[in-house]
Amino acid sequence: MSPSALVTNIGELVTNDPSLGDGSPLGLLLDAALVIDGALIGWVGSRADAPAADSVLDVDGAAVIPGFVDSHSHLVFAGDRAEEFAARMAGRPYSAGGIRSTVEATRQAPDATLAANVARLMSELARQGTTTVEIKSGYGLTVADEARSLAIAAAFTAETTFLGAHVVPTEYADDPASYVDLVTGPMLTAATPHAKWIDVFCERGAFDADQARAILAAGIAVGLQPRVHANQLGPGPGVTVACEAGAAAADHCAHLTDADVANLRDAAVIATLLPGVEFSTRSPYPDARRLLDAGVTVALATDCNPGSCYTSSIPLCIALAVREMRMTPAEALWAATAGGAAALRRDDVGRLSVGGSADFAVLAAPSYVHLAYRPGVPLVSATYHRGRRTA
Ligand code: NIG
Ligand code: FE
Numbered sequence: 460m461s462p463s464a465l466v467t468n469i470g471e472l473v474t475n476d477p478s479l480g481d482g483s484p485l486g487l488l489l490d491a492a493l494v495i496d497g498a499l500i501g502w503v504g505s506r507a508d509a510p511a512a513d514s515v516l517d518v519d520g521a522a523v524i525p526g527f528v529d530s531h532s533h534l535v536f537a538g539d540r541a542e543e544f545a546a547r548m549a550g551r552p553y554s555a556g557g558i559r560s561t562v563e564a565t566r567q568a569p570d571a572t573l574a575a576n577v578a579r580l581m582s583e584l585a586r587q588g589t590t591t592v593e594i595k596s597g598y599g600l601t602v603a604d605e606a607r608s609l610a611i612a613a614a615f616t617a618e619t620t621f622l623g624a625h626v627v628p629t630e631y632a633d634d635p636a637s638y639v640d641l642v643t644g645p646m647l648t649a650a651t652p653h654a655k656w657i658d659v660f661c662e663r664g665a666f667d668a669d670q671a672r673a674i675l676a677a678g679i680a681v682g683l684q685p686r687v688h689a690n691q692l693g694p695g696p697g698v699t700v701a702c703e704a705g706a707a708a709a710d711h712c713a714h715l716t717d718a719d720v721a722n723l724r725d726a727a728v729i730a731t732l733l734p735g736v737e738f739s740t741r742s743p744y745p746d747a748r749r750l751l752d753a754g755v756t757v758a759l760a761t762d763c764n765p766g767s768c769y770t771s772s773i774p775l776c777i778a779l780a781v782r783e784m785r786m787t788p789a790e791a792l793w794a795a796t797a798g799g800a801a802a803l804r805r806d807d808v809g810r811l812s813v814g815g816s817a818d819f820a821v822l823a824a825p826s827y828v829h830l831a832y833r834p835g836v837p838l839v840s841a842t843y844h845r846g847r848r849t850a
Contacts, residue, residue, distance in 0.1 A: 461497030464846070465512035469493070470520035470825050474503060475797040476812035484793050485827075486812070493523070495817040498845035503812055524792065524827050526590025526818035526842060527773040528799030528809045530618070531710050531731055533764035534577045535608040536598040538564030540765050544739070553740040555664040555692065557766045558598070558626045565598040565608070574611050580763065581615055583771040585850035588820035588839040591799070591808045593760075595658060597622030602646045609653035618803050620656035621647065621683060624674045626665050639670050643677035656707075657683040661697035668696035675704045684804070690714045691736070702726035708758065708802040713737065713745040723755045729802040730755050732794070733762035734779035735770045747784035758798035759791060778834035788828045817846035 472491035474480060480488035492509035494502035502510055543557050565573065577594070584592055594616050596608035605623045612619045623642040631638035647657075657678030661671040665688075675685045685704045689697025691711035698719040701709035709723060710731040723730050730750050737744045750757050759776050762768045770776075773795050780791040800809025807816045822829065823840040830838060842850040 462514070463501060463512040464495040464514045464516060465492060465509055466495065466516045466518060466523065467492040467506055467509055468517045468519055469506070469523045471522040471827065472503070472811065473522070473524040473792065473796075473827055474812050475525055475793060475810040479503060479812065483789065484797075485789055493811060495843070495846040498817055500811055500813055500815050500817050518821050520825060521840065522822040522824055522826050522829070523811070524588070524820050524822065525796040525809055525811050526820055526844060527588050527795050528591040528803065528805070529584065529589045529760050529763070529773055530593045530708065530758055530799040530802040531733060531760035531762050532592055532594055533597060533622075533762070534580045534592070534594045535573055535596060535612050536561050536565050536765050537568035537572055537576065538765065539769065543766065544769070547740065553692075553742070553767060555626055555660065555662060559629055561598045561765050562600050562628060566601065566604050570607055570611060573608070574614065577611060577615055580771055582850070585842050585844070586839065587772045587774055587837075588842050589771075589773055590818035590820075590842060590844040590849070591618065591803070591805070592616050593618035593620060593656070593803060595620040595622040596650065597625030600625065600628040602641070602649045605646050606649035606653065609650050613653045617655065619654045620658045620686065621650040621654040621678065622658045622660070623647070623650065624659040624666050624671070626660065635670070639666075639673060642674055647677055647681060651681050651683065654683055656686050658686050658688060660688040661700055662688065662692055662695060664692075668700050671697070671700045672703070675700070675706075679704070686710065686802075690719065698722060702728050707804050710760070711736070711745070712750070713743065715746070720750060720753045720755060723750070724753055727756070729758050729798065731758040731760050731802050732780065732784065733760055733768065733776070734784055735768040735776050736762050737783075738779055739768040739770070744779070744783045747780060747786045751786070751790060756798060756801060757786075757790070757794045758802040759794040760799060760802070774830050774838065775834070778831045781831035782834070788831045791831060792827050818844050
């Protein structure tokens with residue numbers, strides 16, 4: 460039998476199980492406890508009713524929330540683009556072309572350098588309460604560099620995404636059609652053993668609708684599941700392509716028509732919003748209120764990458780979503796936990812109810828609301844993944 464641990468004296472417990480507690484989507488319980496049974500949640504309820512366990516952790520009235528599910532990141536890269544950021548803050552606009560400078564640095568880096576960088580960022584994520592993270596390739600853009608990027612990512616997470624279609628690399632600038640053939644042919648073959656998902660940056664300056672359709676179809680044909688970088692920098696066909704393909708999520712969604720919003724709702728495609736990007740590129744935020752009011756399911760993620768958004772902090776994204784995108788604190792927390800899980804088609808994470816993964820964060824605060832109320836303050840005092848402390 461695996462050892463059990465009772466986590467008790469929880470002032471406020473967010474379960475994301477509406478059948479528990481206050482009956483809201485957050486399934487909020489006050490004066491609560493939970494039991495970790497090996498890697499899973501074995502029991503959840505009132506502190507007064509808690510069963511005995513092998514050990515006891517008293518959190519002294521703190522809030523406990525499901526671990527964050529960061530469903531969109533680009534952690535496999537070398538170098539940084541601090542100078543590009545500084546130039547942008549001095550007035551230069553963001554463009555997809557900056558990706559190529561990270562591609563150059565990534566191709567030159569040994570595997571150990573790339574892996575050490577991912578490990579460093581994973582530790583940052585854990586310290587900020589994240590317990591599940593999706594990691595994309597997309598800074599290699601050769602067969603060998605995409606395959607090794609995914610092999611490195613797969614050592615850290617089951618949620619790996621092949622993004623050979625991030626941008627057309629310089630050596631194919633005059634012949635993008637041949638690059639699409641490479642992505643859908645030998646590169647896909649080399650990537651598939653290490654990937655769960657396939658993604659494409661469908662945007663002016665990256666891949667158009669027909670290229671994106673061909674790339675997603677090739678991935679689906681070999682068993683990868685689709686997700687799309689859609690409508691980030693301007694209006695365009697990304698959301699349409701994502702909905703046609705049955706994507707789990709359309710990510711960014713900063714420039715949507717009414718038809719795009721209706722399409723996301725009707726196709727049950729999650730809209731993943733990445734407000735760290737708009738913050739870091741000084742761009743208009745996506746209209747979360749419009750999506751939520753239309754009945755679209757929204758996820759929040761970091762997009763952690765060296766170009767458009769170099770933050771690993773879901774708490775920052777929650778604060779931005781609440782302050783800048785008119786989400787309520789409850790909606791933002793749900794989007795960064797259960798919403799992220801939905802965007803990864805996972806039902807074992809993003810909730811704290813019996814049978815789910817024992818993935819949670821203990822806050823140095825009496826309520827999850829403090830994540831938005833106290834922006835920039837390191838409020839995560841401990842993180843547990845599969846019942847074990849990771850930060
Ligand atoms: O999600 N949109 C495309 N890719 C990244 C940006 C990557 C970069 O600038 O290096 C993003 O924002
Ligand atoms: Fe991205």
